[in-house]
Amino acid sequence: MDRGDILSGSAFTAVLRSAVVFLLVLVSVGWAALTYVETNLLTQYRADVKERWDILAADHEAEGPDHVVDTIRHVRTLHDSGARALAIFDGGGYLAGNIRTRPPGDGFQIGPLDHESAPPPGNAGEFVYYAGELGGRWLVVGQRLDMLHRTRAAFVQTLALTGFIVVLSMLSLGYFLSWQSLVRLREIEATLERASEGDVSARIPDTGGTTQIDRLAREMNRHLDRSSRLMTTTRNTAAAVAHDLKSPLGRAFLALGRAQDKLEAGADPRDALLDAESDLEQMRGIFATYLQLSRIEANTDSATFGAVGLGALVRDLAETCALVAEDAGQRLTAHLDDADDYEMRGDPQMLQQLVLNLVQNAINHGPQGNEICLELARRGPDIELVVADRGPGIPEEAREAVFQPFHRLDPSRTKPGTGLGLALVRAIVERHGGTIALHDHAPGLRVEIGFPAST
Numbered sequence: 001m002d003r004g005d006i007l008s009g010s011a012f013t014a015v016l017r018s019a020v021v022f023l024l025v026l027v028s029v030g031w032a033a034l035t036y037v038e039t040n041l042l043t044q045y046r047a048d049v050k051e052r053w054d055i056l057a058a059d060h061e062a063e064g065p066d067h068v069v070d071t072i073r074h075v076r077t078l079h080d081s082g083a084r085a086l087a088i089f090d091g092g093g094y095l096a097g098n099i100r101t102r103p104p105g106d107g108f109q110i111g112p113l114d115h116e117s118a119p120p121p122g123n124a125g126e127f128v129y130y131a132g133e134l135g136g137r138w139l140v141v142g143q144r145l146d147m148l149h150r151t152r153a154a155f156v157q158t159l160a161l162t163g164f165i166v167v168l169s170m171l172s173l174g175y176f177l178s179w180q181s182l183v184r185l186r187e188i189e190a191t192l193e194r195a196s197e198g199d200v201s202a203r204i205p206d207t208g209g210t211t212q213i214d215r216l217a218r219e220m221n222r223h224l225d226r227s228s229r230l231m232t233t234t235r236n237t238a239a240a241v242a243h244d245l246k247s248p249l250g251r252a253f254l255a256l257g258r259a260q261d262k263l264e265a266g267a268d269p270r271d272a273l274l275d276a277e278s279d280l281e282q283m284r285g286i287f288a289t290y291l292q293l294s295r296i297e298a299n300t301d302s303a304t305f306g307a308v309g310l311g312a313l314v315r316d317l318a319e320t321c322a323l324v325a326e327d328a329g330q331r332l333t334a335h336l337d338d339a340d341d342y343e344m345r346g347d348p349q350m351l352q353q354l355v356l357n358l359v360q361n362a363i364n365h366g367p368q369g370n371e372i373c374l375e376l377a378r379r380g381p382d383i384e385l386v387v388a389d390r391g392p393g394i395p396e397e398a399r400e401a402v403f404q405p406f407h408r409l410d411p412s413r414t415k416p417g418t419g420l421g422l423a424l425v426r427a428i429v430e431r432h433g434g435t436i437a438l439h440d441h442a443p444g445l446r447v448e449i450g451f452p453a454s455t
């Protein structure tokens with residue numbers, strides 16, 4: 001995979017920006033903290049230096065000027081460590097201590113001293129010192145700023161190391177995430193290419209992830225499902241239409257022939273003409289339903305969508321259909337919460353047609369004494385519509401095929417029907433953003449439909 005593509009990926013560039021912001025914050029916070037620590041250390045050094053100066057001043061007061069010079073000469077530790085500075089001068093110059101030349105200025109000063117020991121390597125040899133007059137002499141007490149320099153160096157090193165490790169980890173993570181997205185994008189690209197070349201089985205592998213790309217991939221797969229089904233349906237439909245129209249067309253042709261014979265024989269041709277008309281009417285019905293199916297699948301009727309109370313719609317239909325079922329020696333009951341409107345967005349006519357098709361199927365394909373049940377319930381954010389019956393049901397292996405236009409289970413075609421009912425039902429469900437599943441009602445068929453409810 002091209003490294004340039006990974007580095008220009010959105011995950012990597014986002015992490016890169018965050019890394020720059022992190023570095024800026026780290027430098028500002030580090031600088032503020034270092035300034036605070038340095039100021040505190042310096043204050044402490046000053047207090048320490050002044051305290052030592054004051055002790056010698058008190059000694060001078062109590063024991064006299066020569067005693068102070070003596071004391072300075074005999075402080076052994078002064079010469080062991082070069083970190084402390086102490087010296088006394090008079091008008092003629094150096095009297096005692098470890099500083100050879102009197103430094104300029106009085107009071108607190110920061111700067112180099114002419115110290116007898118050289119500073120350790122890497123140390124600038126800077127001191128904080130206090131110089132003041134003591135009975136005509138000049139006393140200087142100082143402290144080398146070792147600790148301050150060590151603290152500063154440790155601080156800078158720690159910050160640099162932290163910055164380096166964090167930024168390196170961030171960039172590695174960004175690179176990995178960018179690489180991961182690029183792999184997914186390449187998969188999507190390859191799948192779409194296969195699909196555009198006519199491969200109806202091409203689908204983007206589902207990793208079960210929840211990233212935006214995963215959700216996009218699932219959405220694309222749904223579109224691919226739909227378009228491959230449309231392609232398969234279109235391929236199969238021409239053959240199915242020809243097959244299913246053959247019988248009524250043949251019968252109409254024969255009836256017209258009979259009518260012609262009757263006319264020639266001077267008999268009344270009306271019976272034969274009525275037969276031909278009914279066959280042609282059946283053909284017209286098939287075309288009308290098929291056209292409606294195509295329109296719904298092509299998504300062209302969205303202007304008719306509005307708020308629909310599914311509760312009222314199902315209650316009304318249940319009343320009418322109960323009578324039809326009764327005529328067929330069957331029983332239809334409805335189960336829904338009367339206090340709930342089951343409001344959703346949709347087309348009331350399409351939804352009516354959906355319920356009618358399912359109930360009609362239950363009645364047509366079910367036996368006498370069949371118990372048909374219409375249910376509406378809320379399932380989380382969805383409204384669930386169930387049509388269940390106690391008829392022969394649909395074997396599991398045929399539950400996908402029955403949704404294909406013109407697909408019927410009864411090979412002898414003894415029952416009336418065109419095989420378009422369930423295709424229309426599924427098209428309507430999908431048009432409303434819902435889902436449909438067929439289950440075994442042991443015995444019978446249970447159709448479960450989920451619609452998104454309006455909030």
Ligand SMILES: Nc1ncnc2c1ncn2[C@@H]1O[C@H](COP(=O)(O)OP(=O)(O)OP(=O)(O)O)[C@@H](O)[C@H]1O
Nearest residue numbers: 361362365393402408409410417418419420421422
């Ligand atoms: N409730 C049911 N019980 C048993 N079989 C069913 C049921 N509903 C549908 N089927 C089977 O599924 C097939 C397809 O149903 P579909 O509604 O698409 O077509 P149809 O009922 O045959 O004709 P029509 O276009 O008039 O509805 C039916 O022919 C039938 O074999």
Ligand SMILES: [Mg+2]
Nearest residue numbers: 361417421422
């Ligand atoms: Mg049907």
